[in-house]
Amino acid sequence: xxxxxxxxxxxxxxxSKNLLLEAIRxxxxxGAKLFLIHIGEDSIENKNKMSQLISECSLSDEDYELNxxxxxxxxxxxxxxxxxxxxxxxxxxxxxxxxxxxxxxxxARKLMREAxxxxxxxxxGKDINKSFKKICVSVDFSQLSENAVKIAYEFAxxxxxxxxxxxxxxxxxxxxxxxxxxxxxxxxQKQKHDLLDEEKEKMKIFIKELNLNDxxxxxxxxxxxxxxxxxxxxxxxxxxxxxxxxxxxxxxxIDRIFQHDFEFVFKELPSSLLIVKTELQ
Amino acid sequence: xxxTSNDITIFIFSISxxxxxxxxxxxxxxxxxxxxxxxxxxxxxxxxxxxxxxxxPELYSSIFNSSPxxxxxxxxxxxxxxxxxxxxxxxxVDLSIVFSQxxxxxxxxxxxxxxxxxxxxxxxxxxxxxxGDISEEKKLFFALxxxxxxxxxxxxxxxxMLMDLNIFKTEIGTIIITAAMFTDIFGWIFFSFILGSxxxxxxxxxxxxxxxxxxxxxxxxxxxxxxxxxxxxKFLERFTISIGGVISxxxxxGFLGAAFTQYIGLHAILGAFLVGIALGDSVHIKExxxxxxxxxxxxxxxxxFFVSIGLRLNFIQNFDLKIILILLALSIFGKVLGSLFGSxxxxxxTNDSFIIGFGMNAYGAMQIVLSLVAKQVGLINDRIFVSLVxxxxxxSILSAPVxxxxxxxxxxxxxxxxxxxxxxxxxxxxxxxxxxIEELCKKVSSKTxxxxxxxxxxxxxxxxxxxxxxxxxxxxxxxxxxxxxxxIAVAINKDGIDFDSLDGRKTHVIILLLTPIDQPxxxxxxxxxxxxxxxxxxxxxxxxxxxxxxxxxxxxxxxSKNKFA
Numbered sequence: 001x002x003x004x005x006x007x008x009x010x011x012x013x014x015x016s017k018n019l020l021l022e023a024i025r026x027x028x029x030x031g032a033k034l035f036l037i038h039i040g041e042d043s044i045e046n047k048n049k050m051s052q053l054i055s056e057c058s059l060s061d062e063d064y065e066l067n068x069x070x071x072x073x074x075x076x077x078x079x080x081x082x083x084x085x086x087x088x089x090x091x092x093x094x095x096x097x098x099x100x101x102x103x104x105x106x107x108a109r110k111l112m113r114e115a116x117x118x119x120x121x122x123x124x125g126k127d128i129n130k131s132f133k134k135i136c137v138s139v140d141f142s143q144l145s146e147n148a149v150k151i152a153y154e155f156a157x158x159x160x161x162x163x164x165x166x167x168x169x170x171x172x173x174x175x176x177x178x179x180x181x182x183x184x185x186x187x188x189q190k191q192k193h194d195l196l197d198e199e200k201e202k203m204k205i206f207i208k209e210l211n212l213n214d215x216x217x218x219x220x221x222x223x224x225x226x227x228x229x230x231x232x233x234x235x236x237x238x239x240x241x242x243x244x245x246x247x248x249x250x251x252x253x254i255d256r257i258f259q260h261d262f263e264f265v266f267k268e269l270p271s272s273l274l275i276v277k278t279e280l281q
Numbered sequence: 282x283x284x285t286s287n288d289i290t291i292f293i294f295s296i297s298x299x300x301x302x303x304x305x306x307x308x309x310x311x312x313x314x315x316x317x318x319x320x321x322x323x324x325x326x327x328x329x330x331x332x333x334x335x336x337x338p339e340l341y342s343s344i345f346n347s348s349p350x351x352x353x354x355x356x357x358x359x360x361x362x363x364x365x366x367x368x369x370x371x372x373x374v375d376l377s378i379v380f381s382q383x384x385x386x387x388x389x390x391x392x393x394x395x396x397x398x399x400x401x402x403x404x405x406x407x408x409x410x411x412x413g414d415i416s417e418e419k420k421l422f423f424a425l426x427x428x429x430x431x432x433x434x435x436x437x438x439x440x441x442m443l444m445d446l447n448i449f450k451t452e453i454g455t456i457i458i459t460a461a462m463f464t465d466i467f468g469w470i471f472f473s474f475i476l477g478s479x480x481x482x483x484x485x486x487x488x489x490x491x492x493x494x495x496x497x498x499x500x501x502x503x504x505x506x507x508x509x510x511x512x513x514x515k516f517l518e519r520f521t522i523s524i525g526g527v528i529s530x531x532x533x534x535g536f537l538g539a540a541f542t543q544y545i546g547l548h549a550i551l552g553a554f555l556v557g558i559a560l561g562d563s564v565h566i567k568e569x570x571x572x573x574x575x576x577x578x579x580x581x582x583x584x585x586f587f588v589s590i591g592l593r594l595n596f597i598q599n600f601d602l603k604i605i606l607i608l609l610a611l612s613i614f615g616k617v618l619g620s621l622f623g624s625x626x627x628x629x630x631t632n633d634s635f636i637i638g639f640g641m642n643a644y645g646a647m648q649i650v651l652s653l654v655a656k657q658v659g660l661i662n663d664r665i666f667v668s669l670v671x672x673x674x675x676x677s678i679l680s681a682p683v684x685x686x687x688x689x690x691x692x693x694x695x696x697x698x699x700x701x702x703x704x705x706x707x708x709x710x711x712x713x714x715x716x717x718i719e720e721l722c723k724k725v726s727s728k729t730x731x732x733x734x735x736x737x738x739x740x741x742x743x744x745x746x747x748x749x750x751x752x753x754x755x756x757x758x759x760x761x762x763x764x765x766x767x768x769i770a771v772a773i774n775k776d777g778i779d780f781d782s783l784d785g786r787k788t789h790v791i792i793l794l795l796t797p798i799d800q801p802x803x804x805x806x807x808x809x810x811x812x813x814x815x816x817x818x819x820x821x822x823x824x825x826x827x828x829x830x831x832x833x834x835x836x837x838x839x840x841s842k843n844k845f846a
Contacts, residue, residue: 141801141802142801146801172440172449173375173378173440173458173462174373174375174436174437174439174458174461174462175440175444176372176373176568176575188572191444198806198809201809201813202802202805202806202809205805205808205809206805208747209805211746211747225375225377226377226381249383254380255380255381257504258376258377258379258380258562259377260377260380261381264564
């Protein structure tokens with residue numbers, strides 16, 4: 001079982017019902033326990049709304065645990081995840097926030113960056129009750145990304161996905177500045193092709209080493225800025241889910257101003273996003 | 282005052298002579314595997330009063346000193362060339378890499394700047410007499426300049442070295458590139474403050490005004506300009522037919538930035554460099570566009586600048602070995618010590634620290650441009666300028682071989698042949714897969730400090746998942762361990778072992794590969810290289826025909842030479 005304890009943050013937005021339906025589907029898929037949390041007053045009005053939502057989704061009492069908290073939304077959700085030992089937090093997210101919200105940080109963006117567990121962000125385009133057919137996972141060959149690939153693979157197996165694509169971005173910064181030192185432009189192109197071939201070879205071995213045999217696995221190596229290239233590629237190729245590992249250090253405001261790596265993904269989600277949090281050995 | 286027909290003829294002729302000599306010397310240096318830039322600087326020294334001008338003074342004068350107006354026109358072209366060079370240099374500085382750097386790169390970047398700056402500043406401030414006649418009022422700015430000049434790094438030279446030494450994609454390579462970019466940004470911004478302070482003493486602007494103006498310019502460029510440029514480039518990429526629109530935009534904005542910094546009393550190159558950084562951060566500039574801009578600036582304009590350095594200056598008269606040696610000592614002491622200290626704090630090993638230190642100690646064109654500006658504003662004289670140019674050339678030539686020495690010592694090369702160790706090669710009569718793996722682990726354990734059980738456990742764990750028997754009589758059992766460097770052991774088995782190999786053949790060559798757990802790419806790269814190396818059954822056959830481990834190494838090296846010749 002890849003995720004045993006799922007949590008869904010419910011905000012009574014128009015998308016709440018879809019999110020709950022998707023959480024129920026994933027709960028069944030993983031055979032996991034589902035926790036629902038609402039940050040706000042447990043007033044009669046809100047309780048009625050919650051009951052209606054739960055009954056509309058045909059969720060029986062023994063299938064979930066409902067929690068009410070009051071206070072700062074992001075902090076309470078994160079504390080809740082720690083307290084209940086949640087291993088996958090599900091939330092809805094806009095594909096793109098407005099500029100102000102992006103820098104200040106919306107609830108979803110804060111959870112992406114700081115949640116103590118894996119996070120699944122479902123964008124509005126996600127067809128409810130349909131499995132993720134095309135899954136893409138970002139690979140940098142690190143142990144964390146190896147863990148993310150393993151989880152993506154297990155997820156793809158359960159979902160009976162059409163394919164699981166491993167995408168590797170690489171770039172040699174400053175390479176263009178050496179064009180002057182080359183005999184001709186072809187030399188530089190050849191060097192890039194050689195590097196691309198080397199990355200492809202590594203990717204083949206990486207896949208072989210992980211023994212990913214039960215799903216149709218593809219791979220793609222992209223030359224360009226880390227985070228940006230993969231994000232665009234995932235959007236262009238209409239993947240249902242993009243899987244990444246949690247950034248090794250907690251992103252700060254400066255990382256949003258001078259974007260790099262997964263900040264490009266967070267700024268404009270290319271698809272639904274699964275951020276896998278695992279521990280290093 | 283206007284250019285006569287004769288002036289135009291001489292002007293164009295002199296440009297063609299400069300370009301011809303630059304290309305000629307540049308090509309010679311390329312063939313010698315040295316930076317082309319050095320060839321171009323030497324072309325200028327050859328054409329100038331140090332050699333050609335000395336031997337043929339009249340001919341030299343008629344080409345390069347025929348009339349003041351031709352000289353001024355040439356000077357204008359050279360100024361444009363420096364602005365372009367700095368613009369494209371800025372374009373290659375990747376802010377996302379600088380800001381994504383981890384603790385290791387941050388520490389090394391910081392100390393790679395701080396140490397040379399402090400050492401350069403301290404020495405030249407306390408002992409200015411070693412540099413000739415430095416006046417008391419200039420002493421502070423002079424010392425600050427020497428500190429700055431010793432802290433910069435030439436990115437193109439560094440990138441080229443890392444490529445040649447095959448360590449670009451390693452952790453060390455990334456650290457060096459990140460630190461080089463960081464030192465460039467910091468060095469130039471710091472230098473702009475020095476220039477601003479000097480400029481304020483020569484103009485009606487107060488020093489505070491100058492510094493505030495520079496700060497506002499930098500902040501506006503980095504926080505607003507960068508975003509605006511990115512949006513405009515996105516628009517141009519989408520709505521203009523060719524990449525010409527983006528290229529024009531890059532130069533227009535670059536020149537505007539240069540004009541602005543010149544206007545506020547700094548040098549034009551600072552504006553070009555900073556605008557270059559802001560533009561280069563755009564994710565919408567295609568790699569092809571960058572290459573075209575680079576080629577345009579560096580093939581036509583940059584050579585004119587590099588040749589012009591020696592064209593008007595007598596390098597022989599101004600050559601001062603004492604100053605050169607002092608600067609060389611300060612630079613090595615500062616850069617290497619700074620990197621060593623930063624590396625020590627980051628937990629990087631000594632050999633790797635030396636690789637980083639010498640990698641950062643290549644000044645190249647960056648220091649030359651910096652020195653030229655300092656000469657123009659009267660901070661340094663011709664003697665110190667010549668010494669700094671010689672220092673830039675020397676460090677650009679010396680860094681690669683010194684790095685190569687430490688790379689070999691640190692076994693940093695990710696090359697299968699380079700990693701072979703005679704003591705870890707042996708002939709075996711083992712009959713089974715388990716036996717041979719145990720023998721290999723014992724061999725490694727006896728020759729290194731690695732624990733036998735730990736190695737065996739990890740190797741077997743991997744082996745039990747899926748056999749590591751490959752085709753062509755080869756098997757590569759492997760594991761990732763908490764070790765500092767890569768270990769390769771080779772066993773040759775003449776009778777052959779059943780290793781569940783891909784082609785069903787018996788395995789004769791068994792290579793145990795142990796890689797550090799924090800270098801996951803190293804394992805993948807070496808597995809790929811080894812499989813490619815043994816791409817025919819003949820290679821293993823050849824190895825079982827030899828009788829000593831020395832012969833095994835010789836055979837492997839010979840095969841490697843033939844394969845990659």
